[in-house]
Amino acid sequence: MRVEVLAVGTELLLGQIVDTNSAxxxxxxxxxxxxxxxxxxxxxxxxxxxxxxxxxxxxxxxxVVCGGLGPTHDDITRQAIAEVMNVALVRDTxxxxxxxxxxxxxxxxxxxSNNRQADVPxxxxxxxxxxxxxxxxxxPVGHKVVYALPxxxxxxxxxxxxxxxxxxxxxxxxxxxxxxVIASRVVRTWGMSESGLxxxxxxxxxxxxxxxxxxxxxxxxxxxxxxxxxxxxxxxATAADSAVGMLDAEEAEVRxxxxxxxxxxxxxxxxxxxxxxxxxxxxxxxxxxxxxxGLVASRLVGVxxxxxxxxxxxxxxxxxxxxTVLGLAEGPVVNEPAARAMADAACRVLGADVGLALTGVAxxxxxxxxxxxxxxxxxxxxxxxxxxxxxxxxxxRERVRQYAAISALDLLRRxxxxxxxxxxxR
Amino acid sequence: MRVEVLAVGTELLLGQIVDTNSAxxxxxxxxxxxxxxxxxxxxxxxxxxxxxxxxxxxxxxxxVVCGGLGPTHDDITRQAIAEVMNVALVRDTxxxxxxxxxxxxxxxxxxxSNNRQADVPxxxxxxxxxxxxxxxxxxPVGHKVVYALPxxxxxxxxxxxxxxxxxxxxxxxxxxxxxxVIASRVVRTWGMSESGLxxxxxxxxxxxxxxxxxxxxxxxxxxxxxxxxxxxxxxxATAADSAVGMLDAEEAEVRxxxxxxxxxxxxxxxxxxxxxxxxxxxxxxxxxxxxxxGLVASRLVGVxxxxxxxxxxxxxxxxxxxxTVLGLAEGPVVNEPAARAMADAACRVLGADVGLALTGVAxxxxxxxxxxxxxxxxxxxxxxxxxxxxxxxxxxRERVRQYAAISALDLLRRxxxxxxxxxxxR
Numbered sequence: 097m098r099v100e101v102l103a104v105g106t107e108l109l110l111g112q113i114v115d116t117n118s119a120x121x122x123x124x125x126x127x128x129x130x131x132x133x134x135x136x137x138x139x140x141x142x143x144x145x146x147x148x149x150x151x152x153x154x155x156x157x158x159x160v161v162c163g164g165l166g167p168t169h170d171d172i173t174r175q176a177i178a179e180v181m182n183v184a185l186v187r188d189t190x191x192x193x194x195x196x197x198x199x200x201x202x203x204x205x206x207x208x209s210n211n212r213q214a215d216v217p218x219x220x221x222x223x224x225x226x227x228x229x230x231x232x233x234x235x236p237v238g239h240k241v242v243y244a245l246p247x248x249x250x251x252x253x254x255x256x257x258x259x260x261x262x263x264x265x266x267x268x269x270x271x272x273x274x275x276x277v278i279a280s281r282v283v284r285t286w287g288m289s290e291s292g293l294x295x296x297x298x299x300x301x302x303x304x305x306x307x308x309x310x311x312x313x314x315x316x317x318x319x320x321x322x323x324x325x326x327x328x329x330x331x332x333a334t335a336a337d338s339a340v341g342m343l344d345a346e347e348a349e350v351r352x353x354x355x356x357x358x359x360x361x362x363x364x365x366x367x368x369x370x371x372x373x374x375x376x377x378x379x380x381x382x383x384x385x386x387x388x389x390g391l392v393a394s395r396l397v398g399v400x401x402x403x404x405x406x407x408x409x410x411x412x413x414x415x416x417x418x419x420t421v422l423g424l425a426e427g428p429v430v431n432e433p434a435a436r437a438m439a440d441a442a443c444r445v446l447g448a449d450v451g452l453a454l455t456g457v458a459x460x461x462x463x464x465x466x467x468x469x470x471x472x473x474x475x476x477x478x479x480x481x482x483x484x485x486x487x488x489x490x491x492x493r494e495r496v497r498q499y500a501a502i503s504a505l506d507l508l509r510r511x512x513x514x515x516x517x518x519x520x521x522r
Numbered sequence: 523m524r525v526e527v528l529a530v531g532t533e534l535l536l537g538q539i540v541d542t543n544s545a546x547x548x549x550x551x552x553x554x555x556x557x558x559x560x561x562x563x564x565x566x567x568x569x570x571x572x573x574x575x576x577x578x579x580x581x582x583x584x585x586v587v588c589g590g591l592g593p594t595h596d597d598i599t600r601q602a603i604a605e606v607m608n609v610a611l612v613r614d615t616x617x618x619x620x621x622x623x624x625x626x627x628x629x630x631x632x633x634x635s636n637n638r639q640a641d642v643p644x645x646x647x648x649x650x651x652x653x654x655x656x657x658x659x660x661x662p663v664g665h666k667v668v669y670a671l672p673x674x675x676x677x678x679x680x681x682x683x684x685x686x687x688x689x690x691x692x693x694x695x696x697x698x699x700x701x702x703v704i705a706s707r708v709v710r711t712w713g714m715s716e717s718g719l720x721x722x723x724x725x726x727x728x729x730x731x732x733x734x735x736x737x738x739x740x741x742x743x744x745x746x747x748x749x750x751x752x753x754x755x756x757x758x759a760t761a762a763d764s765a766v767g768m769l770d771a772e773e774a775e776v777r778x779x780x781x782x783x784x785x786x787x788x789x790x791x792x793x794x795x796x797x798x799x800x801x802x803x804x805x806x807x808x809x810x811x812x813x814x815x816g817l818v819a820s821r822l823v824g825v826x827x828x829x830x831x832x833x834x835x836x837x838x839x840x841x842x843x844x845x846t847v848l849g850l851a852e853g854p855v856v857n858e859p860a861a862r863a864m865a866d867a868a869c870r871v872l873g874a875d876v877g878l879a880l881t882g883v884a885x886x887x888x889x890x891x892x893x894x895x896x897x898x899x900x901x902x903x904x905x906x907x908x909x910x911x912x913x914x915x916x917x918x919r920e921r922v923r924q925y926a927a928i929s930a931l932d933l934l935r936r937x938x939x940x941x942x943x944x945x946x947x948r
Contacts, residue, residue, distance in 0.1 A: 118563065406840070413832050414872075417833060
């Protein structure tokens with residue numbers, strides 16, 4: 097199967113938003129073993145959407161169109177597909193009712209314009225909407241197919257997995273294809289530089305190359321998400337398990353070489369990993385945050401079930417709050433003794449087993465004579481003396497805060513493993 | 523002039539990186555008054571690059587190709603352009619020397635493979651490289667043109683401004699075009715639905731259409747950033763000020779129709795606007811956050827100068843922290859009285875003039891018999907009785923928290939303006 101992506105929206109051509117959907121769809125198609133040779137982007141113009149659809153159908157077996165399914169007069173993907181199919185649009189009353197019910201559940205009447213979202217080209221199959229008001233469409237064009245998905249990323253991703261992928265697989269099978277399975281796994285690291293990681297992994301990468309290049313290893317430096325090591329393996333669909341076996345074996349090789357800098361795989365984040373370790377150990381956590389201003393707390397509560405182990409955070413942005421709420425002695429608040437006192441106070445004030453504290457200077461100005469980018473983390477863990485660690489981060493205010501947050505969580509993670517702190521903070 | 527963008531690179535098709543170059547180039551072309559009707563993306567395959575170039579040249583006056591100018595065997599944009607021009611590639615010794623000098627300045631020898639970057643199609647003009655090793659190319663094809671730029675974003679942006687834009691302007695003038703200036707402004711709104719906004723603005727949009735479509739108005743629903751109303755005006759380059767005048771006049775029209783739902787323009791965010799209002803009024807702010815877990819605080823401290831007006835936040839995630847630190851009476855904590863008590867406590871505990879509190883259920887499970895998506899905001903403002911507002915948000919845990927955060931800030935903003943709360947929360 098060969099399937100292309102067509103992104104619709106004048107705002108994409110004008111650069112008002114960056115098209116992330118095409119990249120996501122491209123990745124999903126690749127993982128499904130579907131070839132994708134062209135991407136197109138086109139504005140909200142029916143003639144040009146039709147041209148782009150025809151060009152795509154002329155050279156591929158299918159097209160995934162995203163965008164242009166909204167309720168306004170700009171949203172004309174439905175009309176363009178109907179023109180390519182050479183059929184009329186017919187209003188589907190079941191879809192109208194579904195949209196109206198979504199509005200009613202929010203205590204509102206459905207605006208007249210939303211009726212347009214219920215228009216379906218004759219012969220097309222709607223993919224029922226679940227997160228937004230726009231249904232998707234599966235539109236046969238001869239023996240080829242056009243899939244239409246809403247442009248809102250979280251609606252698109254859900255609907256692609258539920259409505260498009262199964263149909264694609266069916267078509268591939270009907271065409272007698274025995275597709276290859278491409279599986280990949282991302283090993284996530286924090287606390288090693290990209291060149292350090294490259295040096296450690298170089299012999300392994302050379303060995304894989306020499307052995308035929310399956311699996312492969314590639315890096316991706318991802319800023320505050322650390323450096324990702326991607327392992328990709330290919331196998332015939334009839335032996336899909338062997339791809340997973342290759343990933344398992346290669347992950348073990350990478351872990352053996354990289355050590356504690358590996359904090360997780362795939363969808364693991366520093367906060368889900370720390371959350372799992374706290375829950376496993378039956379420990380509760382309290383925070384005292386100054387320069388990060390609640391960022392560490394807000395990342396942690398993103399983990400479902402956080403209420404089992406997360407007590408809360410005292411965001412002591414004004415120094416006075418450190419004195420009154422946290423009980424610090426009046427004086428300078430950006431140094432190691434202050435960070436340790438904050439960590440102890442987080443345990444005491446919030447009734448937590450573990451106290452993690454961050455103080456520092458995000459910038460752009462110095463504070464107490466301390467340079468921007470200076471961050472001090474305090475950590476109170478049961479059975480260890482309360483400790484502190486100072487480090488210096490590059491970048492602007494936002495980057496300093498983001499790096500400070502993940503570095504503090506990484507320190508907690510390493511200490512729970514009984515390991516030393518990372519030697520590099522980026 | 524009509525010019526398209528063609529992005530080259532298999533990694534774009536596979537979704538391993540998101541194509542930000544096309545959006546940036548699209549914006550630059552629009553600002554230069556150049557129409558751009560199609561974007562294309564294609565892999566590192568000469569036949570397909572040639573196909574994409576030919577398709578673009580058939581319908582436009584020029585193409586900006588980005589990517590595929592590196593030193594490796596994957597980088598074949600030069601070959602593809604030469605094929606479209608129907609000419610040979612010739613190695614330019616001056617470029618070879620320039621690349622070699624760049625390596626020497628870093629104390630390294632030039633690898634053999636970099637010689638390929640000095641290959642120029644006969645008849646093309648190189649754009650000298652300054653930041654990377656790859657020169658750009660200006661390649662005439664009949665009376666049309668292909669520009670080739672490196673895919674590294676910071677090399678691309680510099681080279682576009684220096685080498686492509688002046689050539690484009692010259693061509694436009696030679697074609698007898700009087701270059702236009704396009705200016706745009708984004709009016710940012712919160713608290714009206716897209717369809718509600720569309721209804722309110724429809725007469726104005728119709729009037730503009732009838733008057734010749736300059737300026738234009740378009741919407742963009744941007745999730746937790748609210749709905750953006752973009753005004754775009756076009757004027758001859760000889761009267762650039764008149765475009766800004768049109769924007770000013772149209773912004774006033776939009777504000778008159780939309781009212782308090784307008785919270786800012788262009789780079790304003792809800793937090794910078796609230797920050798400015800607090801600073802202007804000399805008020806300090808304290809927060810008590812439960813379901814948002816520090817998210818409101820962390821957004822606010824992103825505003826430089828936050829220490830002038832931001833005291834801190836008590837992230838009282840565990841109910842017990844609400845009792846011990848905030849002094850709430852023991853009992854249910856997801857209701858309006860609890861939200862008001864939290865707002866008062868934020869003032870008292872953190873020594874703040876204004877107290878803003880959020881409690882609720884982010885999900886996925888209910889709590890105290892209260893359904894996920896239920897959010898209660900408490901607000902204590904000097905000179906007003908402490909108030910509370912309950913609303914119901916759709917979506918998953920993360921969306922509920924994000925919408926809760928901006929809705930709470932919007933309530934504070936509207937109350938400081940002396941206005942009623944928004945009638946819709948999304």
